[in-house]
Amino acid sequence: VQKRSEETKGKIIHAAATCFSKNGYDATGVSEICATAGVSKGAFYHHFESKQAVFLCLLEGWLAELERDLLALYQQDTPLPEILSRMTGSFQVIFDTAGDQLPMFLEFWIQAWRDPVVWSAAIKPYRRYQEIFAEMFKVGISEGSIKEDIDSKLAARTLVALAVGLLLEGLMDPDKGDWGKASAESVRLLVDGLKKG
Amino acid sequence: VQKRSEETKGKIIHAAATCFSKNGYDATGVSEICATAGVSKGAFYHHFESKQAVFLCLLEGWLAELERDLLALYQQDTPLPEILSRMTGSFQVIFDTAGDQLPMFLEFWIQAWRDPVVWSAAIKPYRRYQEIFAEMFKVGISEGSIKEDIDSKLAARTLVALAVGLLLEGLMDPDKGDWGKASAESVRLLVDGLKKG
Numbered sequence: 001v002q003k004r005s006e007e008t009k010g011k012i013i014h015a016a017a018t019c020f021s022k023n024g025y026d027a028t029g030v031s032e033i034c035a036t037a038g039v040s041k042g043a044f045y046h047h048f049e050s051k052q053a054v055f056l057c058l059l060e061g062w063l064a065e066l067e068r069d070l071l072a073l074y075q076q077d078t079p080l081p082e083i084l085s086r087m088t089g090s091f092q093v094i095f096d097t098a099g100d101q102l103p104m105f106l107e108f109w110i111q112a113w114r115d116p117v118v119w120s121a122a123i124k125p126y127r128r129y130q131e132i133f134a135e136m137f138k139v140g141i142s143e144g145s146i147k148e149d150i151d152s153k154l155a156a157r158t159l160v161a162l163a164v165g166l167l168l169e170g171l172m173d174p175d176k177g178d179w180g181k182a183s184a185e186s187v188r189l190l191v192d193g194l195k196k197g
Numbered sequence: 198v199q200k201r202s203e204e205t206k207g208k209i210i211h212a213a214a215t216c217f218s219k220n221g222y223d224a225t226g227v228s229e230i231c232a233t234a235g236v237s238k239g240a241f242y243h244h245f246e247s248k249q250a251v252f253l254c255l256l257e258g259w260l261a262e263l264e265r266d267l268l269a270l271y272q273q274d275t276p277l278p279e280i281l282s283r284m285t286g287s288f289q290v291i292f293d294t295a296g297d298q299l300p301m302f303l304e305f306w307i308q309a310w311r312d313p314v315v316w317s318a319a320i321k322p323y324r325r326y327q328e329i330f331a332e333m334f335k336v337g338i339s340e341g342s343i344k345e346d347i348d349s350k351l352a353a354r355t356l357v358a359l360a361v362g363l364l365l366e367g368l369m370d371p372d373k374g375d376w377g378k379a380s381a382e383s384v385r386l387l388v389d390g391l392k393k394g
Contacts, residue, residue: 165362193390
């Protein structure tokens, strides 16, 4: 029973992702998600309180995946600038997966602006990435690859803001072929300025 | 007659800005704009083809103002890093004016994603700012304040992306008091890495 219940939950999440990205968040109803998933409304509400709850669950899943992918590139014996350069190599992949979902994300941000619950879910990953990169910059300073007078929190905040700006730019720009490369160059420009020697 | 016609146009634009920021772009109808402006639908359609046309006009106005404000800080005899530092000083002002209008901008981006006409209006200022800052970095290199091996276009693209990321972050973050200062620090971190000597 446990396994079947998990399967149903998975079907709902998958169906919601399909509906949101096809018709947008606002235009998608619970009925439509149920029809796409082939489950009853009773089953839906057994697993989720609302459409918003499914979205938050989807968002969490994506962010966990992204974090796993980024941290997989983190290796203790490699200098930080090199690690960051490898991470930006995965930008194009993120972009290729996220590209068609821009309207959904924007709708989600509108929701976040209007709803404190969604807002805290939207801001949490931001803070999380800022913390992760601040830790990395600290390591970079102590290993001697980053200048010692750099404020690791400021560097992390700046890197995250740059990544968000690049992502948004890439999503808006039709000339997607070069975006991954151009973004990696921008990150390298920032990191080069922080590098020691 | 010319003057009165311009007044009517101004009233419509002002009313549209009020309605969009209060109720959002999607939820605002031409009737509501007309009622708020105290003009007839005939007068509205004399000046604008559609609600979208008013939005584009508003956007153009804001961007022109922003460009004017930024360029006013540009003075030939001041080193570029100092000019950029002054420009980031005006971040808080931009933010204070734009803050409540985030949902409207996000709705506009959703439209842009779906509509090529809106898209090109949304991407144009991006390119324009990239060009302006690329020119400035060129001057910075030739005046000797920026390292000569810096690619001026890359530096401009990076600066614009960082500014957009910071703006989005600031709009999402409730802790608005420190945002202007924190953003200025991020821009300085990037620019310090490009500075000569």
